[in-house]
Amino acid sequence: MAKKIGVTMEVGNDGVAVITISNPPVNSLASSIISGLKAKFQDADQRSDVKAIVLTGNGGRFSGGFDINVFQEVHKTGDISLMPEVSIDLVSNLMEDSRKPLVAAVEGLALGGGLELAMACHARVAAPKAQLGLPELTLGVIPGFGGTQRLPRLVGLAKATDMILLSKSISSEEGHKLGLIDALEAEVFKQLVLSDTAKALVHVFFAQRATSKVPNVTDVGLKPRPMKKVAVIGGGLMGSGIATALLLSNIRVVLKEINPEYLQKGVKSVEANLKGLVSRGKLTQDKAGKAFSMLKGVLDYTEFKDVDMVIEAVIENIQLKQNIFKEIEKVCPPHCILASNTSTIDLNIIGEKTNSNDRIVGAHFFSPAHLMTLLEIVRTEKTSAQVILDLMALGKAIKKVPVVVGNCVGFAVNRTFFPYSQAAHMLVNLGVDLFRIDSVITSFGLPLGPFQLGDLAGHGIGMAVKDIYAKAFGDRIFASPLTELLLKTGRNGKINGRGYYIYEKGSKPKPDLQVLSVVEESRKLTNIMPGGKAISVTDKEIVEMILFPVVNEACRVLDEGVVIRASDLDVASVLGMSFPSYRGGLIFWADTVGPKYIYERLKRLSETYGGFFKPSRYLEERASNGMRLSEPKSSRSRL
Numbered sequence: 001m002a003k004k005i006g007v008t009m010e011v012g013n014d015g016v017a018v019i020t021i022s023n024p025p026v027n028s029l030a031s032s033i034i035s036g037l038k039a040k041f042q043d044a045d046q047r048s049d050v051k052a053i054v055l056t057g058n059g060g061r062f063s064g065g066f067d068i069n070v071f072q073e074v075h076k077t078g079d080i081s082l083m084p085e086v087s088i089d090l091v092s093n094l095m096e097d098s099r100k101p102l103v104a105a106v107e108g109l110a111l112g113g114g115l116e117l118a119m120a121c122h123a124r125v126a127a128p129k130a131q132l133g134l135p136e137l138t139l140g141v142i143p144g145f146g147g148t149q150r151l152p153r154l155v156g157l158a159k160a161t162d163m164i165l166l167s168k169s170i171s172s173e174e175g176h177k178l179g180l181i182d183a184l185e186a187e188v189f190k191q192l193v194l195s196d197t198a199k200a201l202v203h204v205f206f207a208q209r210a211t212s213k214v215p216n217v218t219d220v221g222l223k224p225r226p227m228k229k230v231a232v233i234g235g236g237l238m239g240s241g242i243a244t245a246l247l248l249s250n251i252r253v254v255l256k257e258i259n260p261e262y263l264q265k266g267v268k269s270v271e272a273n274l275k276g277l278v279s280r281g282k283l284t285q286d287k288a289g290k291a292f293s294m295l296k297g298v299l300d301y302t303e304f305k306d307v308d309m310v311i312e313a314v315i316e317n318i319q320l321k322q323n324i325f326k327e328i329e330k331v332c333p334p335h336c337i338l339a340s341n342t343s344t345i346d347l348n349i350i351g352e353k354t355n356s357n358d359r360i361v362g363a364h365f366f367s368p369a370h371l372m373t374l375l376e377i378v379r380t381e382k383t384s385a386q387v388i389l390d391l392m393a394l395g396k397a398i399k400k401v402p403v404v405v406g407n408c409v410g411f412a413v414n415r416t417f418f419p420y421s422q423a424a425h426m427l428v429n430l431g432v433d434l435f436r437i438d439s440v441i442t443s444f445g446l447p448l449g450p451f452q453l454g455d456l457a458g459h460g461i462g463m464a465v466k467d468i469y470a471k472a473f474g475d476r477i478f479a480s481p482l483t484e485l486l487l488k489t490g491r492n493g494k495i496n497g498r499g500y501y502i503y504e505k506g507s508k509p510k511p512d513l514q515v516l517s518v519v520e521e522s523r524k525l526t527n528i529m530p531g532g533k534a535i536s537v538t539d540k541e542i543v544e545m546i547l548f549p550v551v552n553e554a555c556r557v558l559d560e561g562v563v564i565r566a567s568d569l570d571v572a573s574v575l576g577m578s579f580p581s582y583r584g585g586l587i588f589w590a591d592t593v594g595p596k597y598i599y600e601r602l603k604r605l606s607e608t609y610g611g612f613f614k615p616s617r618y619l620e621e622r623a624s625n626g627m628r629l630s631e632p633k634s635s636r637s638r639l
C-alpha cells in the first residue's frame with residue numbers, strides 16, 4: 001500500500017480545526033510536510049469558522065522531527081537551499097503568534113523538530129508515556145526551530161541542558177510551556193547542517209537502519225520465530241554478560257557450566273551485572289529481581305530439551321567447541337538454533353562434527369555483552385535464512401544492533417581491527433613511545449589507545465588467538481614479542497591490575513614506567529629501528545601508521561564480500577570498536593581522507609617498513625580509478 005504523505009485539516013462543528021501530519025512511519029518533517037503545515041495554518045487563521053486549532057500526528061506518533069533524509073541530500077549535493085525556511089515563518093508567525101488557541105496533541109513521540117513544533121503551540125496535551133526530546137546533537141546539529149530558546153523557558157535551564165546536550169528524552173508526564181525564537185539561531189543551524197560532523201552522524205544514523213535489511217533474509221516473506229528460552233554455555237565474562245542481556249529482555253535463560261564452582265561464579269556475575277545497573281540508576285530493584293528469577297543455572301543438558309537457541313560462550317578452543325556442538329545437536333529440539341560466540345574460529349570447523357550446519361550461526365557479542373550494542377551475526381554458506389532472521393530479531397529484542405557478516409577468520413570487526421594493535425607494536429619497536437601512541441589515538445577520538453585496549457581485553461587473549469591470525473594472514477602479521485615479554489613480567493592487563501598501565505580501584509589508569517624496560521627488550525629482539533635509532537614521527541603520522549593498515553584490511557573485507565555494504569563496517573566500527581561516530585565510521589572516514597592519499601602513504605610505508613603496510617588490491621584499484629571505498633562493487637558477495 002502506498003504511503004499517505006501530507007497534512008490534512010478537518011474542521012468540526014465545534015469550530016476546532018484538527019491539523020494532522022501524515023508521513024509514516026514517524027511523521028518526519030519533510031519539505032512537503034512543512035509547506036503543508038504552513039498552508040493549513042494560514043487557512044485555519046483566515047477561516048472564520050475556525051475558533052481553535054489542534055495539531056497532531058497520524059498513527060499514534062506526533063513527529064520524529066525534521067526529515068533526516070534532507071540532511072543527507074544536502075550532504076550529497078552541497079545545496080543548503082534544500083533546507084526549507086521554516087523557523088520564523090511557520091513556528092513563530094503562523095503558530096506561536098496565531099490569534100487562535102493552538103494546542104498540540106502529542107502521542108507516542110515528539111522528537112527534534114517535532115517537539116519544537118509542539119513547543120510553538122500555546123499548550124500541549126500528551127498521552128501518557130510519550131517520548132519527548134531534542135536529540136539533534138546526536139546528528140551533529142542543534143535544535144533549529146527554536147528549541148534551544150523555548151525548552152529552557154519551559155523546563156528550566158538545568159533540565160533543558162540535560163535534554164539538549166545529552167540528547168536525553170523525557171516522558172510526557174513532565175509537561176511544558178511556550179517560549180520565543182531568534183533569527184540568528186536559524187543561521188547557526190544551517191551552518192551546522194553542512195558541517196563534517198553532521199554529515200558523519202547523519203550517515204551513521206542511516207547506516208544503522210540499513211543493517212536491518214539483509215537480501216534474501218528480510219525480503220523473502222519470512223517471519224521471526226519466538227525465542228522464549230535460551231541456553232548459554234559458559235558462565236565466564238562473555239557468557240554471563242550475554243545471559244544478563246537476555247534476562248533484561250524477559251527471556252528465560254539456562255546457564256550451563258561444567259562444575260558447581262564455575263556455575264556459582266557465572267550466576268554471581270549475572271547478579272553483579274544486574275546490581276551494577278541498579279546502582280547506576282539504569283534498572284529498578286524490582287526489574288532486576290524479576291530478571292534474575294528467570295535465570296536457571298545447570299550442570300547438565302536436561303533443560304536443553306525445549307530451548308529455542310543455544311549460545312555457546314566457552315574459551316576459544318576448537319576441539320572443545322566441536323564436542324559441545326556435537327552434544328547439543330543431540331539434546332536440543334530440531335528447531336533450536338545453535339550459535340557460537342566465537343570471535344575468531346571458523347564456524348564451518350566448529351560445526352564439522354554435526355549434521356546441523358543450516359542452524360549453526362555466529363552470535364558474536366562484544367564485551368561487556370550486556371552493555372555493548374553491536375551483535376555480529378556470522379553466517380556460513382549453509383546457515384538458513386530463517387536462522388539469520390531469528391537471530392536478528394532476538395538481537396533487536398535485547399536492544400542490540402545486529403550486523404550480518406560472512407564467515408572468515410576474525411569475521412568483520414576483529415579481522416578489520418587486528419592491524420590496529422599490530423601497527424602499534426611495530427611503531428613501539430621502531431622507537432616510538434607507547435604512551436604517546438595511546439594519547440594520539442585518543443585525541444583522534446577512540447576512547448582507548450591500542451595499549452590500554454590490550455590491557456582491558458587481557459593480554460592472555462591476544463596470545464590465544466595469535467596463531468590463528470598468523471596462519472590466516474601470513475606476511476600481514478608483524479611478529480612482535482612484546483605481549484609475550486609483558487606476560488612474563490606478570491602483567492596480564494587490567495584483570496590483575498598491571499599491564500602497560502597500573503590499575504588501582506577508584507583512580508585512573510597510570511602509565512607504568514617500569515614497562516619501558518620490557519619495551520627495550522622487545523626492541524632489541526626485533527631490531528627494526530633504522531640504524532639502531534628511534535624513528536621520528538609526527539602525531540598525524542602515528543594516526544596514519546595505525547589506522548591506514550586497518551582501512552587496508554577493511555578493503556579486503558569489502559573485496560571478499562564479508563559485509564553486505566560498506567556502511568555496515570561503519571556501524572560495526574562505531575559500535576564494536578568505538579570508532580568515533582562523529583567521523584562517520586571507518587570507511588566513511590577513509591573516504592573523507594581519500595583512497596588515493598591512503599594508498600600512496602601505505603605504498604611508501606611498505607617500501608620503508610615492509611609487507612605489513614602493503615596496499616591491498618581493492619585499495620589500489622579504488623585509488624587509481626578515483627572511486628570511493630564505499631562504492632558498491634557489482635560482483636559477487638559472500639553473503
Ligand SMILES: C[C@H](O)CC(=O)SCCNC(=O)CCNC(=O)[C@H](O)C(C)(C)COP(=O)(O)OP(=O)(O)OC[C@H]1O[C@@H](n2cnc3c(N)ncnc32)[C@H](O)[C@@H]1OP(=O)(O)O
Pocket residue numbers: 025026028029064065066067068069109111112113114116135136139141142143144145147209210
Ligand atoms: C530542526 C530540528 O531541530 C532538526 C531535527 O529535528 S533533526 C531530527 C531529530 N530527530 C531525531 O533524531 C529522531 C531520529 N529517529 C529516531 O531516533 C528513531 O527513528 C525513532 C525514536 C523516531 C523511532 O525509532 P524506531 O521505532 O526504533 O524506528 P526506526 O527503525 O528507528 O525508524 C523507523 C523508520 O523511520 C525513519 N526515521 C526515523 N526518524 C526519522 C527522521 N527524523 N527523518 C527521516 N526518517 C526518519 C528511519 O530511517 C526508519 O526508516 P526505514 O524503516 O526506512 O529504515
